[in-house]
Amino acid sequence: MTMTPATQSALLLMLLGMVGIFAVMILIMIAVNLLNKFAKDKKEEK
Amino acid sequence: MFTVEFLQHFSFLWDSLAFFVTGDGWKNLVMIAVGGLLIYLALAKDFEPSLLMPMGLGAILVNLPFSGAIGEAADGSHGIIDWLFDVGIEASEALPLLLFIGIGAMIDFGPLLSNPKMFLFGGAAQFGIFLTVAVATLLGYDFRDAAAIGVIGAADGPTAILVANVLQTPYLSAIMVAAYSYMALVPIIQPFAIKLVTTKKERMIRMTYNPKSVSRLTRILFPIVVTVIAGLIAPKSVSLVGFLMFGNLLRECLKLDNLSQTAQTSLANLITIVLGLSIASSMKADKFVQWDTIIVMGLGLVAFVFDTIAGVLFAKFLNIFLPEGKKFNPMVGGAGISAFPMSARVIQKMALKEDNQNHLLMHAVGANVAGQIGSVVAGGIILTVVPKLLGA
Numbered sequence: 001m002t003m004t005p006a007t008q009s010a011l012l013l014m015l016l017g018m019v020g021i022f023a024v025m026i027l028i029m030i031a032v033n034l035l036n037k038f039a040k041d042k043k044e045e046k
Numbered sequence: 047m048f049t050v051e052f053l054q055h056f057s058f059l060w061d062s063l064a065f066f067v068t069g070d071g072w073k074n075l076v077m078i079a080v081g082g083l084l085i086y087l088a089l090a091k092d093f094e095p096s097l098l099m100p101m102g103l104g105a106i107l108v109n110l111p112f113s114g115a116i117g118e119a120a121d122g123s124h125g126i127i128d129w130l131f132d133v134g135i136e137a138s139e140a141l142p143l144l145l146f147i148g149i150g151a152m153i154d155f156g157p158l159l160s161n162p163k164m165f166l167f168g169g170a171a172q173f174g175i176f177l178t179v180a181v182a183t184l185l186g187y188d189f190r191d192a193a194a195i196g197v198i199g200a201a202d203g204p205t206a207i208l209v210a211n212v213l214q215t216p217y218l219s220a221i222m223v224a225a226y227s228y229m230a231l232v233p234i235i236q237p238f239a240i241k242l243v244t245t246k247k248e249r250m251i252r253m254t255y256n257p258k259s260v261s262r263l264t265r266i267l268f269p270i271v272v273t274v275i276a277g278l279i280a281p282k283s284v285s286l287v288g289f290l291m292f293g294n295l296l297r298e299c300l301k302l303d304n305l306s307q308t309a310q311t312s313l314a315n316l317i318t319i320v321l322g323l324s325i326a327s328s329m330k331a332d333k334f335v336q337w338d339t340i341i342v343m344g345l346g347l348v349a350f351v352f353d354t355i356a357g358v359l360f361a362k363f364l365n366i367f368l369p370e371g372k373k374f375n376p377m378v379g380g381a382g383i384s385a386f387p388m389s390a391r392v393i394q395k396m397a398l399k400e401d402n403q404n405h406l407l408m409h410a411v412g413a414n415v416a417g418q419i420g421s422v423v424a425g426g427i428i429l430t431v432v433p434k435l436l437g438a
Contacts, residue, residue, distance in 0.1 A: 006189040007180060009435045013193065013428070014176035018169075020427045021420055024279050025169035028419070031271045032162040032264070039263040 065111035073331035074109040080329070081105030084223075093230035096315075097203065097322045101223070104326020116327065130320060131327030135211055141321045142204035143289045148314025149204070149418075150269070150293025151306050153386065157412040159264060160257040164378075164409070168416025170360035171382030172424040174353030175199035178345050185341065191215045193432045195342050198224045199349025200421035201232075202384040205286060207325070209425045213432065219328035220339040224346035232388040235347070237396055239354035240380050248362070249400045251375040255408050265298040276423050283426015290422055350383075357382040357413070374409075381410040384421035390414040 065071045084102030088095040107115040108127055116125040124132070134141040158164050175196045182192035194215035197206045206225035210218045228235065240249075269291030277284040296306040328334075361379030368374070377396055381389045390410035397406040 004183060006183040006187070006192065009189045010176075010180040010183040010192060012435060013179055013431055016431050017176045017424060017427050018173060020279055020431075021169040021172055021423055022166075024276050024423050025165040025416070025420065027275045027279075028272055029162045029165040031275065032159055032165070032268065035264040035267055035271070036159070036162070036258060036260065039267060040261050 062111040070332065070335075071111070073335035074111065076335050077109040077329060077331045078106050080334075081109070081326075087227075087230070094226050096318050097226050098230070100319055100322025101226070101325050101329070104323045105329040107323075108326050108330050116330065127323055127327045130324040134320060134324050135207065139208045139211060139285070141317055141324060142208045143285055145204045145314060145317045145321060146286065146289040146422075147293035147296075148309045148317065150290040150295075151297045151309035152314070153294060153297075153415055153418060155265070155268060155294065155415055156260055157257070157408050158415045159260045159268060161409070161412045164382075164412035165416045165419075166364070167357050167360065167379045167382030167413040168418070168420035169382070170379060171353045171357030171413075171417055172200070172420050173356035174349040174351065175424050175428075177352050177356075178349035181348060182345050185345075190432065190436060191217060193428050194218075194221060195345050196349060197221070197425060197428060198228065198342075198346035199353050200384055200425055201225070201229055201350060201353065201389075202418070202421040202425075203229065204321075205384070205421055205425040207321075208286065209428055212429055216333065217338060217342050219325070219330075219334050220342040221346070222325050222328070224343045227343075228346055228350045229385045229388070232350075232383075232385045233392050235350050236354050236380055236389060236392045239351045240358055240377050240396065243355050243358050243362075244376050246400060248376050249396065250404065251373055252401070252404050253373075253375050253378070253406060253409050255405070257408070262298070262300070266295065269295045269298070272419060276419075276426060280423060280426040280430045282429035283423055286422040286426055287419070290418070353383050354380040375404075375406055378406060378409045378413050381413040382417040382420065383414070384417045386414045386418055387411065389417070 066075050081102045084098045084105060087093040088098035088102060104127060107113060114125055115127040117128065118124055178199055179192045179196035182195045183189055187195065190213050194210040194213045195217060197209040198221055200206055203222070203225050206221055210221045215221070273284070273288050273291045276287040293309050296302050296309055357379035358376045359379070361374040361376040365373045365376070375397065377393045381393045383389050390407060393410035394405070394407040397404045
């Protein structure tokens with residue numbers, strides 16, 4: 001096993017991939033929290 | 047005259063039999079046996095029967111000598127299985143994408159929307175994908191192929207097919223077989239991986255379930271918001287996430303029940319049948335019977351195991367900051383993979399085995415559907431980042 005340019009690219013992909021996934025998931029989580037807070041159905045508002 | 051024609055038929059049978067014992071013909075026999083094994087696993091062991099059965103029969107069809115289901119005839123017409131693959135997968139990725147509409151229509155994101163913290167596990171449990179890419183490059187695989195192999199860890203057949211096909215890896219068939227086989231083996235793989243990194247005490251942690259009500263407006267806006275956010279961060283994920291969320295919007299808008307029902311049943315069933323047969327196009331002996339296939343299958347297992355371990359360890363990490371009574375049962379983190387609903391069921395079963403009053407199903411379902419989103423986002427990120435790193 002040797003550290004090749006492909007392995008370096010794979011490690012960079014790991015970093016970018018996990019940061020990207022968490023960025024998407026955290027943004028969606030925030031959006032869902034906001035939706036749960038503000039997006040009420042008309043019947044619920046009454 | 048009749049006798050000559052009769053004997054000519056016999057000569058063709060002889061040619062076919064001779065094919066198996068000359069040159070690499072034995073590889074075709076191996077693939078026919080693999081096809082038989084897939085059918086056995088599907089029908090006798092109930093392993094993903096809707097996909098493994100068509101794949102198994104397809105493997106037999108494409109590996110019979112001089113098969114008319116593949117290749118090009120003298121009149122220029124294509125064998126049906128090659129044609130299905132060319133049109134439905136290679137040219138457009140239409141089949142896996144259309145299947146996502148059906149999957150989206152089947153999924154109730156309610157348990158996740160009422161407990162949004164579970165989104166984090168859907169992210170953490172994708173780590174196995176990226177770790178496997180690194181391991182594959184260490185084993186000497188080209189970066190593009192390694193990325194395609196890693197996607198087996200998405201635990202999501204359509205995503206694996208789509209990413210492997212776009213990256214044009216020669217290991218497409220092994221990746222597809224591994225992705226679907228391991229999904230069927232989740233009840234064996236996950237308990238093993240979870241027990242490796244948890245104590246009995248941790249597996250007995252109870253979690254209270256107090257679901258918040260989720261408004262219809264939230265359920266309708268959710269698929270649109272997810273598509274926009276994922277599309278802005280990983281543009282290549284738009285088709286994957288977009289079709290999944292389109293299916294979910296059909297379900298949640300409550301105005302298109304006929305379309306929603308069609309997507310969940312007729313569309314999903316039809317695509318599943320055609321997809322299984324199309325995949326068989328890449329299970330020809332010359333491409334499949336090689337050592338690389340076994341290595342790729344092994345790497346797929348690594349991806350599944352480390353997905354689960356990463357989800358569990360992430361839950362344990364979060365527990366460091368949480369007070370008693372609010373801690374996660376770490377097993378729930380392991381449900382953050384895309385294999386839905388098997389993974390959630392496995393966690394529920396494990397929890398009940400440790401403590402027969404510990405019901406984790408709804409938490410696990412939340413993490414599991416988050417994993418569905420996480421896996422398609424991971425696939426989209428790979429499709430976005432890999433070509434850039436390759437300078438394409």
